[in-house]
Amino acid sequence: xxxxxxxxxxxxxxxxxxxxxxxxxxxxxxxxxxxxxxxxxxxxxxxxxxxxxxxxxxxxxxxxxxxxxxxxxxxxxxxxxxxxxxxxxxxxxxxxxxxxxxx
Numbered sequence: 001x002x003x004x005x006x007x008x009x010x011x012x013x014x015x016x017x018x019x020x021x022x023x024x025x026x027x028x029x030x031x032x033x034x035x036x037x038x039x040x041x042x043x044x045x046x047x048x049x050x051x052x053x054x055x056x057x058x059x060x061x062x063x064x065x066x067x068x069x070x071x072x073x074x075x076x077x078x079x080x081x082x083x084x085x086x087x088x089x090x091x092x093x094x095x096x097x098x099x100x101x102x103x
Contacts, residue, residue: 032038066072070082079087 070076070085071079076082079085080089082088083090085091
């Protein structure tokens, strides 16, 4: 909120650049952004909060995944001994989709 002072002065009673000339005394109109612009800016607040919480969730799930690693939990001696590990000798990757090979 802006309060209009008749004359803005410094300590030594000199007028500063923000003062209103005496001949133009009145109400100063401050143009605001369009309502759509203001709403769209405030809409970014919950969206940004959602992105931050999503990132923290991904970080936490990755950390939980690492802690559930069979080698880390001492369920197996080496990753090769765990049949569902990518280090297992008989592990085979799926084929690339044909659309990905064309690119």
